[in-house]
Amino acid sequence: MGSQNSDEELVELASQGRLDAFDALYDRHQDRVFNLLIRMCGSEEDAEDLSQKTFVNAWNAFATFRKGSRFYTWLYRIALNAVYTHERDKMRRRKYEAGSLDAPAAGSDDERHSMGSGVADKRSEDPLETFLNKERDAMIQNALNRLGTDYREILILRDIDDLDYDTIAETLSISLAAVKSRLHRARKEMAVLLKDL
Numbered sequence: 001m002g003s004q005n006s007d008e009e010l011v012e013l014a015s016q017g018r019l020d021a022f023d024a025l026y027d028r029h030q031d032r033v034f035n036l037l038i039r040m041c042g043s044e045e046d047a048e049d050l051s052q053k054t055f056v057n058a059w060n061a062f063a064t065f066r067k068g069s070r071f072y073t074w075l076y077r078i079a080l081n082a083v084y085t086h087e088r089d090k091m092r093r094r095k096y097e098a099g100s101l102d103a104p105a106a107g108s109d110d111e112r113h114s115m116g117s118g119v120a121d122k123r124s125e126d127p128l129e130t131f132l133n134k135e136r137d138a139m140i141q142n143a144l145n146r147l148g149t150d151y152r153e154i155l156i157l158r159d160i161d162d163l164d165y166d167t168i169a170e171t172l173s174i175s176l177a178a179v180k181s182r183l184h185r186a187r188k189e190m191a192v193l194l195k196d197l
Contacts, residue, residue, distance in 0.1 A: 005021075005024065007025065007028070007070070007071040007072070008071070009021075010022075010024050010025050010028075010071075011025070011062075011065060011071050014059075014062060015062045015063075015065065022059055025071065026055055029071075029072055029075055030051065030055070032072070032161065033051050033054055033055075033075060033076070033079050034047055034048070034051045035160070035161070036076065036079055036080075036156060036157075036161060037050045037051055037054070037079055037082075037083065039141070039144060039152075039156045039160060040080070040083045040149075040152060040153065040156060041083060041086065041087075042141050042144070042145045046086065050079065050082045050083060050086055051079075053082050054075065054078050054079040054082050057078050057081075057082065058074075058075055058078050061078065069170075070167065070170070073167055073170050073171045076157070076171045077171055077172075077173075080153060080171075080172075083149075083153075084149070087149065139194065140194070143190055143193040143194050144156070144190075146193055147186065147189060147190065147193070150182060150186075151182065151185065151186035151189055151190070152186075153172070154168065154172070154179065154182050154183050154186050155183070155186045155187070155190060157171060157172075158179075158183055159187075165179050165180065168183075
């Protein structure tokens with residue numbers, strides 16, 4: 001069970017309660033989900049927690065999976081919903097802690113980590129190149145963190161995860177025209193932020 005089976009076959013088996021099929025889906029998609037989450041929330045620790053929550057929610061929600069849909073599109077939607085819930089809870093906590101002098105400031109280093117350490121990729125071992133890559137990654141993550149959630153998610157799905165427009169429209173439950181429009185505005189805003197940085 002695993003690499004020789006398609007997502008559709010594994011989903012069918014997992015929906016019948018086959019944990020080995022779900023494990024194969026987890027192994028196949030865990031890195032992409034983690035990379036999406038670390039880009040969305042900027043914290044490796046949060047991304048790990050949300051990744052676990054995403055797969056637990058997926059296992060519990062197999063009854064809602066529509067046959068004919070793409071599994072990773074459905075899984076991305078669950079991951080993005082986990083991010084939205086996490087951000088909403090974080091904002092509530094900030095409001096609650098606003099009166100405390102010990103509460104970290106929004107956007108402080110205590111809340112956000114450099115994304116370079118957690119993203120799965122194959123980089124050169126050259127120290128200068130590694131340093132420059134980490135600096136670039138930190139600048140990109142800093143700019144992403146300053147974008148609104150709608151813009152951040154569409155840039156990640158298109159420019160980082162390289163999903164096609166149709167898949168993005170399906171994942172975000174928006175029209176193809178809305179994908180193109182939102183992506184155009186997000187890229188313009190990202191360019192301004194990167195220029196400022």
